Amino acid sequence: MIPTELRESVPAFDDVRYMNTGASGPTPRSVLEAGQAELESHEWESAGDDGPYPHAFNLYDTVRDSIASFIQTTSEEIALTQSTSDGINRIATAIEWEPGDVIVRTDLEHPAGVLPWERLKQKGCEVRVVPTENGRIHRDDFTDAIQGAKLVCLSAITWNYGTVLPVAELSAEAADAGAFVLVDAVQWPGHLPLDVSSWDAHAVAMASHKWMLGLWGAGFLYIDRAALSRLEPAQIGYRSVAQMSSGGYELHSGAQQFEVGTTSTAPYVALDSAVTLLEDIGLPAIESHILSLAELLTDSIDAERIYSPRDPETGLVTIQVENPDTTIERCKDEYNLVLRTLPEPSDAIRASIHAYNTREDVEILVEALDRIAKWTLSAHSPLIVDYWQGDWVGTSWIRVYTGDKSIRSIRWESFWWTEIESSLTGLGRPGVGDF
């Protein structure tokens, strides 16, 4: 099914070459239809059958089983959540924090892995940030930072560089130092094969709307059974307990104690359907397809412009460009390519390559980046008003808006943008408000 049929099953791709799965993966038709059918089944059909509650409870059990087997753990170690941020928060709020407690994170965490710890500063907690370089963690700094830490939070795949962090090694080291290890792994499932138990982390937060190709709203949280004794869920509801009576209640013995009340069943049914789809294609096949296209991309671009590993570890490839916002806009307008900028590194764009991307997508991206780089001025040069090529012997016309607020038409006898740009240097750039 790779990649043509999968691509054809996503109507969103009719008009675009989508390379932004790291943000959100549009859902294949069969997965979306499973979710849609579930809405009717739950809201209408179950009313005359077992009723919506037994229907939903059976379904949550089925989905916990299916996601557990997909990531190679047991259902007792899975809690169904709404998102990765939700999973991270359920852990952050289940720990008893005291002033002076130390939290360690890398400087590459997504806001989902930053904000809960920022808030804990209000309780007097200290947050130590481990520096990284090009998506690689400084091991000595990590070792120093984790001393005396109560919790360590790190990503499995860095969202801005596409590097794979050595999660098992870092988890083992942090656990030895006495810390609770929480991994943000939302960029992993559906992207690379995953054996979550092999990381020996205490908790791992994930969601279905990126590489899993599921709907928004179905997160899942792995919690190591042995780590449950270190946590006390901040919220409680009828889904958290195995039994309750006037005398009290008993929490579920597994991660399910982190579930609370009604949530739509549709995103979870879609997740189950996505698991089947991805397993039918096969995770090793998906991984090798992604890595071969990522390699084609990194091989086709100047080495110094690739911020991700030259030998790709994932389908996330970050590329240095002169004007990221303009590049993204022009990729979309002129080449139908959907990519994104990043807050850090801020002089780059990120391409995400998944099973539905093709060699042609990558070739078009390479061509687009090449042409856009040639025809985009640097931040200090005049602003281009328009340009056109007069003939095939190398004559170009360009109109620029300069620092003295004039618009000049200039004839250039060169195809080489760098030559044109160097001749423009000194004409100045108009300031904000000059228009």
Ligand SMILES: Cc1ncc(COP(=O)(O)O)c(C=O)c1O
């Ligand atoms: C590494 C990482 N963590 C967390 C998130 C947020 O995930 P969610 O929307 O499931 O909370 C994202 C993506 O947006 C991400 O890339």
